[in-house]
Amino acid sequence: MATTGERLKQWWDRTRKRLQNTYRFIIMNNDTFEEVGSYRLTLMNVYVAASTIVVLVAILVVLAIAFTPIRRYVPGYGQGGDGRREVERLYREVDGLREQLNAQREYSESIKRVLIGDYETAEEVESQQLEVGADTLAEVERSPEEEQLRQELELQEVGQAARQGKNVSFSPGDVPLEQMFFSPPVTGEISAIFMPDKKHYGVDVLAPKNTAIKAAMDGFIFFADWTLETGNTIGIQHANNTITFYKHNSSLLKKSGSYVKAGEAVAIIGNTGTLTDGPHLHFELWHKGKPVDPTEYIKF
Incomplete structure (x- = not known):
């Protein structure tokens, strides 16, 4: 009986003979059976080829x-440094967009509170300051919302002025209102005076139907839309940190x-919104984030 080693040797001898056997590979014309080519081959040559x-x-x-852009599509391969730099660049862009979105959201919320009257009066702010210690008065002079609103409005005004090529100065607000000239938005009888204690932060002026409402000063319109309570509303940002609403x-x-x-x-007098009972203009004048009585500076 042959052992395992003998059987392996016999198998290898047979395999070697097969690999060394010579075969002829002939190519013939199928119609005429003419021999086109003839090649001598061995299994060893076939395996090597x-x-x-x-x-x-x-x-x-x-x-x-390794040397073409295809490597970018191979998982786990590619230039790690470039990929990391690209990820860092995208992260910075996303972070910047997130900051812009948060600033825009705060700006919109501030404008919304101004339009619906959901804000603090000067008397309320002063009472809160009196309750706080004297050493913290500097910290509550301006709320974060007011500071954000001021910065957003100033940036928006400067950017729009630059795009439109207008030479408009929006100073930090050092000029007193008494030294500023306001044009009356409309001429008529005042039906409701400035009453901040009742959250009426402007004056109501009666005028004939289809009367045009005019801008009180030069400025940029930052809000022109419809709200449930105030109807069709216009907001204009002027120099010296001054805002007017119509x-x-x-x-x-x-x-x-x-x-x-x-x-x-800028508009036509009307009676839109829920907080009105007849055609009139509700006009508000804001300076440095606080409402002021328009009748002290404008003759209607």
Whole structure:
């Protein structure tokens, strides 16, 4: 009985003989049976040729991955430094967009509170300051919302002025209101005076139907839209940290982002919104984030 070693030797001898056997590979014309070509082959030659082709294909694939952009699509391969820098750049962009979105959200909330009257009066702020210790008065002079609103409005005004090529100065607000000139938005009888204790932060002025509402000063329109309580409303940002609002209009003549001159028509008097009981203009004058009585500076 043959041992395992003898059987392996016999198998190897048979395999070697097969590999060394010579075969003829003939190519013939199928119609005429004419011999086109004849080649002598061995199994060893076939194995060597097939192995060579596989190795060459493997080398080409490796070179293509290593020296062409295809490597970016191979998981776990590529230039780690470039990928990390790209991720860091995208992260910075996303972080910047997040900050802009938060600033815009705070700005919108501040404007919304101004429009619906949900804000603190000067008397309320002063009473709160008296309750706080003297050493903390400097910390409560300006709320974060007010500071954010002021910065957003100033940046928006400067950017719009630059895009439109207008030479408009929006100073930090050192000029007293008494030294500023306001054009009356409309001429008529005042039906409701400035009453901050009742959250009425402006004056109501009666005027004939279809009367044009005019801008009190030069400035940029930062709000021109409809709200439930104030109807068609216009908000204009002026120099010296001054804002004016024109509410309850029947229609608006200007859009947000427009630049208007003093005395230029911006709306038509009306009776829109829930907080009104007849055609009139509700006019508000704000300075440094606080409402002031318009009748002290404008003759209606």
